Amino acid sequence: MLNTDVDLKTREARQNSLLERIFQLQRHGTTVKMEVIAGCTTFVTMCYVIFVIPEMLSAAGMDRGALFVATCIISAISCMVMGLYANWPVGLAPGMGLNAFFAYAVVQGMGYAWEQAMGAVFWGGIGFMLLSIFRVREWIVGSIPQGLRIGITAGIGLFLALIGLKSAGIVVANPDTIVGLGDITGFAQVMASLSLFLILALSYRKMKSAVLVSIAIITIIALVTGQVQFTGVVSMPPSISPVFARLDIMGALTPDMIGVIVAFMFVNLFDTTGTLIAVGDKAGLADENGKMENMSKAMVTDGCASWIGAVVGAPTVTTYVESASGVAVGGRTGLTAVVIGLLFLLCLFLSPLAGMVPGYATAGALLYVAVLMAGSLGTVDWGDLTEAGPVMITTIMMPLSFSIANGIALGFIAYPVIKLLAGRVNEVSISVWALAIMFVLKFVVFGI
Numbered sequence: 001m002l003n004t005d006v007d008l009k010t011r012e013a014r015q016n017s018l019l020e021r022i023f024q025l026q027r028h029g030t031t032v033k034m035e036v037i038a039g040c041t042t043f044v045t046m047c048y049v050i051f052v053i054p055e056m057l058s059a060a061g062m063d064r065g066a067l068f069v070a071t072c073i074i075s076a077i078s079c080m081v082m083g084l085y086a087n088w089p090v091g092l093a094p095g096m097g098l099n100a101f102f103a104y105a106v107v108q109g110m111g112y113a114w115e116q117a118m119g120a121v122f123w124g125g126i127g128f129m130l131l132s133i134f135r136v137r138e139w140i141v142g143s144i145p146q147g148l149r150i151g152i153t154a155g156i157g158l159f160l161a162l163i164g165l166k167s168a169g170i171v172v173a174n175p176d177t178i179v180g181l182g183d184i185t186g187f188a189q190v191m192a193s194l195s196l197f198l199i200l201a202l203s204y205r206k207m208k209s210a211v212l213v214s215i216a217i218i219t220i221i222a223l224v225t226g227q228v229q230f231t232g233v234v235s236m237p238p239s240i241s242p243v244f245a246r247l248d249i250m251g252a253l254t255p256d257m258i259g260v261i262v263a264f265m266f267v268n269l270f271d272t273t274g275t276l277i278a279v280g281d282k283a284g285l286a287d288e289n290g291k292m293e294n295m296s297k298a299m300v301t302d303g304c305a306s307w308i309g310a311v312v313g314a315p316t317v318t319t320y321v322e323s324a325s326g327v328a329v330g331g332r333t334g335l336t337a338v339v340i341g342l343l344f345l346l347c348l349f350l351s352p353l354a355g356m357v358p359g360y361a362t363a364g365a366l367l368y369v370a371v372l373m374a375g376s377l378g379t380v381d382w383g384d385l386t387e388a389g390p391v392m393i394t395t396i397m398m399p400l401s402f403s404i405a406n407g408i409a410l411g412f413i414a415y416p417v418i419k420l421l422a423g424r425v426n427e428v429s430i431s432v433w434a435l436a437i438m439f440v441l442k443f444v445v446f447g448i
Contacts, residue, residue: 011412025335035330035336036335037212037334038089039213039331039338039343040363042325044212044215044357045366047343049093049096050072050347053099056096056100056103062114063242063243064242065238065239066239066243069240069348070149072345074308074312075091075093075314075344078092078301078305078317079092079341079344082298082301082331082334082336082337084145085300086301087333088279088283088285088334089279089333089337090298091320091340091343092302092319092337093317094315095268098267099315112257116248117252117260118252119249119250119252119253120252120264121307122249122307123253123261124262125310127265128268128269128303128306131303132299132300133300137303143432143435145387147381147388147415151391151393151411152278153282153402154373155396155398155407156275156324156404157373158396158398159321159399160324160368160373164192164364164367165367167360167362170182170184170192175382188358191358192361192363193337194362194364195364196363198364211364215357218364219361222356227358229356232352233350234352236336246293248255254287264316270408270409271404274405275318275320276295279323280293280298322365322369324369325366328368328369388417391411393410393411414438415432
């Protein structure tokens with residue numbers, strides 16, 4: 001018995017040593033336990049994609065069962081590569097906004113076959129990858145003034161808040177006032193509020209797994225009250241063949257598809273770049289000069305994931321803002337991303353169990369992260385209106401336009417124009433001017 005205990009401790013020591021070498025846990029001030037908790041937390045806040053994406057893309061005529069498998073597989077691969085190669089604690093999966101554009105605008109609206117639209121995603125992903133490999137994206141990130149970086153972080157926080165409030169039914173559409181207050185006495189709304197209250201209280205008490213505990217408690221309450229039905233634990237995954245490698249690569253190379261390809265590339269570029277900046281800042285990956293550790297590797301990873309997702313059958317892969325929830329509970333290294341990836345693989349067989357987590361159970365997590373990210377506004381120099389103005393434009397336009405990319409674009413346009421009119425044009429770099437002009441062209445020429 002003694003030898004068995006010694007062997008077990010020896011194996012654990014070797015495993016910890018291997019993880020330390022790969023992820024440099026001590027240098028990042030984290031532990032295996034904290035990383036696993038962070039990975040589980042991020043996964044629970046974003047696992048809804050394995051149900052929403054298939055439902056969304058089925059509107060384009062694609063097989064729903066195959067989409068479920070494709071979503072799980074590409075999410076798992078992307079997360080694990082991000083963790084092992086870039087050592088970043090972020091999760092990747094097919095993006096909600098881009099896939100809505102794919103299904104409802106390109107296929108249903110413009111009338112293209114989904115195979116041809118998938119080819120456009122492929123070419124947009126190739127362009128996105130090349131921008132990442134040749135460090136054009138890194139140049140873009142390095143060109144962002146500190147004020148706009150703050151605006152991006154806070155804006156994504158407000159964007160998350162809107163998503164959380166909308167998914168919980170606390171904020172609803174209103175034809176007279178655009179948005180309005182929903183029925184806050186409903187079960188879902190009460191549970192979403194309780195979820196947030198639990199997270200804030202437990203976090204104040206220094207509980208690292210506050211988000212995960214809150215989600216578990218709300219899910220159990222939903223089960224006990226009959227709001228969620230227990231549908232089993234294990235099921236075999238369906239075939240992926242109806243969507244795997246069915247893209248029409250050459251069919252997408254037509255003049256009228258150029259705008260679609262550019263749209264996929266540009267929107268993904270600024271969505272993921274903004275998310276990486278915000279999550280990287282929260283994870284403490286920026287040095288004293290604001291340079292992000294392994295940013296180029298993180299960009300190459302999500303750049304490659306974009307076109308690989310088109311091949312697998314689940315476009316377009318992007319870095320998820322929900323990653324901030326895992327960072328908030330201590331995720332600092334790629335081990336967090338690897339855990340997320342493994343859980344996505346597990347979902348291939350445990351989809352009924354994963355599907356029992358209701359949306360209102362994760363709404364509180366999104367609102368909690370919004371609180372943390374909006375805190376960056378405290379560092380803005382509000383006395384300098386040439387800095388404060390662009391910050392607020394960036395921050396408020398993300399949730400109001402329901403687009404991270406649009407918020408970044410409008411902030412970049414406002415920053416040099418305001419500086420110019422205020423007689424402080426010398427504070428604007430050539431790269432910022434170049435990006436501002438590019439964003440103007442984005443709206444005027446491409447209308448996106």
